[in-house]
Amino acid sequence: MKFGFMKGQGATEYLVLLAVVLIIALVSIALLGFFPGLAGDARRTQSDSYWRGDARPFAIMEHSASGGALSVVIQNIDSDQRTMTGFIAGVGVGNVSPNFFPIAGIVFAGGEKKAINSLNITLALPGSVTCTPAATYDLNITFTYSSPDISGQKQIGGKNLIGKCT
Numbered sequence: 001m002k003f004g005f006m007k008g009q010g011a012t013e014y015l016v017l018l019a020v021v022l023i024i025a026l027v028s029i030a031l032l033g034f035f036p037g038l039a040g041d042a043r044r045t046q047s048d049s050y051w052r053g054d055a056r057p058f059a060i061m062e063h064s065a066s067g068g069a070l071s072v073v074i075q076n077i078d079s080d081q082r083t084m085t086g087f088i089a090g091v092g093v094g095n096v097s098p099n100f101f102p103i104a105g106i107v108f109a110g111g112e113k114k115a116i117n118s119l120n121i122t123l124a125l126p127g128s129v130t131c132t133p134a135a136t137y138d139l140n141i142t143f144t145y146s147s148p149d150i151s152g153q154k155q156i157g158g159k160n161l162i163g164k165c166t
Contacts, residue, residue, distance in 0.1 A: 044136075047162040051141075057082050058143050058155055061113060065131040066166045070139075071117040076108035083107050085151075086144035087119070089161070131165035138162050 031042055051060040055077070062073040070089065076082050084106045106114060131137060141157040 044162045044164070047159050050159040051157070051161060055155070055157065058084070058108075058145070060141070060161060063161060063163055064166055065137050065163060067131055069117075069131075070119045070137075071115065072119070073113055073115045074108070075113040076110060079110040081107065081109055081148060083146045084143060085146060087116070088140075088142040088144075089119070090140035090142075133165055135165045136162065137165060 051063075053059070057076055057078040057080075059075045059077050060072050061075050064071050074084070084103050087103055103116070106116070108114060139161045141161050143155040145153050145155065147153065
C-alpha cells in the first residue's frame with residue numbers, strides 16, 4: 001500500500017472542524033448577548049412566545065407602548081370565567097418602581113380577549129420616563145384576579161414583557 005496519497009487529509013479535516021467550531025461559537029455568543037442587536041430580538045421573541053402560549057390563566061396576545069401609555073390585548077386562556085382586579089407592571093428586574101393599575105373587575109369568559117388601552121405607565125428608560133421611538137421596554141407583569149370560587153389570586157409572569165416603543 002502507498003500512503004503518499006493522503007498526506008493533506010489530516011490538515012484538511014482539522015481546518016474543517018475548526019471552522020465548524022468557530023461558527024457554533026459565534027452563534028452562541030450572539031444569542032448570549034455579545035452583539036446587542038441580535039440578543040434583544042431573541043429576548044423579545046422568547047417573551048412573546050411565553051406570554052402567548054405558556055402564561056396561565058391570562059395571556060398577553062399583543063402589546064405596544066408609545067409615550068407614557070401601554071396597551072395590551074389580554075386573553076383568558078382557561079375555560080372558566082376570571083375577573084381581573086389589578087395589573088402590575090414593574091420596570092426591569094426586581095419590580096423597580098412598579099406601576100399598579102387597579103382595574104374595576106373586568107370579567108373574562110373562558111377564552112375571551114379584551115383590549116386594555118392607554119395604561120399610564122412610567123417605563124423608566126435610561127434618561128427618560130416616557131417611551132421614545134425605538135427604545136425597548138422590559139416589564140415584570142403581575143395580574144390579580146378572582147375566579148368564581150377564590151378571590152385575590154395572582155399570576156406572576158415567568159418572563160418579562162419586552163417590546164419596542166413606537
